[in-house]
Amino acid sequence: MRKKRIVIVLFLCVMLVSTACGKDKTNNTSTPTAEATPTAEATKAPEVTPTAEATPTAEATKAPEATPTAEPTQIVTDPGKVLVVVFSATGNTKKVAEMVAKIENADLYEIVPAVPYTSEDINYGNYNCRALKEQGNASARLEIGSDAIDISGYTRIYVGYPIWAGSEPRILDTFVESYDFDTATVIPFCTSGSSGIGSTGTKLATLAGSGNWQTGKRFPGSATEKDVQAWIDSMKQ
Ligand SMILES: Cc1cc2nc3c(=O)[nH]c(=O)nc-3n(C[C@H](O)[C@H](O)[C@H](O)COP(=O)(O)O)c2cc1C
Known part of the structure; x- marks a missing residue:
């Protein structure tokens, strides 16, 4: 009878430990969800890229404006x-x-x-x-x-x-x-x-x-x- 009690107690201990491990697993699953924040930030990063690309586009728009300024006004003169x-x-x-x-x-x-x-x-x-x-x-x-x-x-x-x-x-x-x-x-x-x-x-x-x-x-x-x-x-x- 005493042996039976010990077995039951042991069984309960095993169950307790098992339940505790199961809880840890759930927590581990939620951790990556929390880590999803940096992933979202990473998604933002590419959004910056087009903004950065807009700069050369703006410079490219400026370039043609500079062209006539660079060229001197043509003066029509007779050579003779x-x-x-x-x-x-x-x-x-x-x-x-x-x-x-x-x-x-x-x-x-x-x-x-x-x-x-x-x-x-x-x-x-x-x-x-x-x-x-x-x-x-x-x-x-x-x-x-x-x-x-x-x-x-x-x-x-x-x-x-x-x-x-x-x-x-x-x-x-x-x-x-x-x-x-x-x-x-x-x-x-x-x-x-x-x-x-x-x-x-x-x-x-x-x-x-x-x-x-x-x-x-x-x-x-x-x-x-x-x-x-x-x-x-x-x-x-
Ligand atoms: C005979 C004669 C006719 C003129 N007829 C006119 C005319 O029709 N309209 C006008 O605005 N000036 C007329 N003028 C004024 C002259 O065109 C003007 O004073 C001109 O600047 C003179 O140039 P010059 O000093 O090189 O001769 C006449 C001048 C003279 C001497």
Whole structure:
């Protein structure tokens, strides 16, 4: 009987130990669940990667912006010589022509009438003055007194004149009809009291029959070198 009790006690002990081990196993199972937190953090890590990848993408967007800045602004310039031709009765257009010649490092050629204008000739308050009579006759061709010039070596030719009765002085018609502008770029400009350059450039181009004539520009008599520089710069960009 006593032996039987001992066996029962032993059996109970074994059961107790067995139950305790079973509890430990359950705890061991829950531990990995707690360790799942770092696993979740690991899942976050790849999320950081695209953010990090966004940086090069942003830099790549910047790159094309830098490209035009790196490239210099293209300036269209003629490789050849430049000539400035001018007719001026009272000095305003000649002054602008000298500015153009200085800026363009150009040669200057002045159209001088064979018969010079007196102040009375150009007194346009008088309808019967010589200049206005000439302007009233589209076929009038004033003789040029200055020596002829060889324009064949010039690739860009500026032609300057005052506006007389809304048009170019007739001596300009003589000049453009006397020369072959070939393929030169011809740029008309004028000074006036208030009138625009109008169709004078187109008329001169037609009379010349040669040259690549550009849109002209009118200046006031008070034009400064800054004005002239800005105009020339605008044509080169
Ligand atoms: C005969 C004559 C006619 C003129 N006709 C005009 C005209 O139609 N419109 C105008 O704005 N200025 C007219 N002007 C003013 C001149 O165009 C202006 O003073 C010009 O700057 C003169 O240039 P220059 O000093 O190079 O000769 C005329 C001047 C003269 C002498």
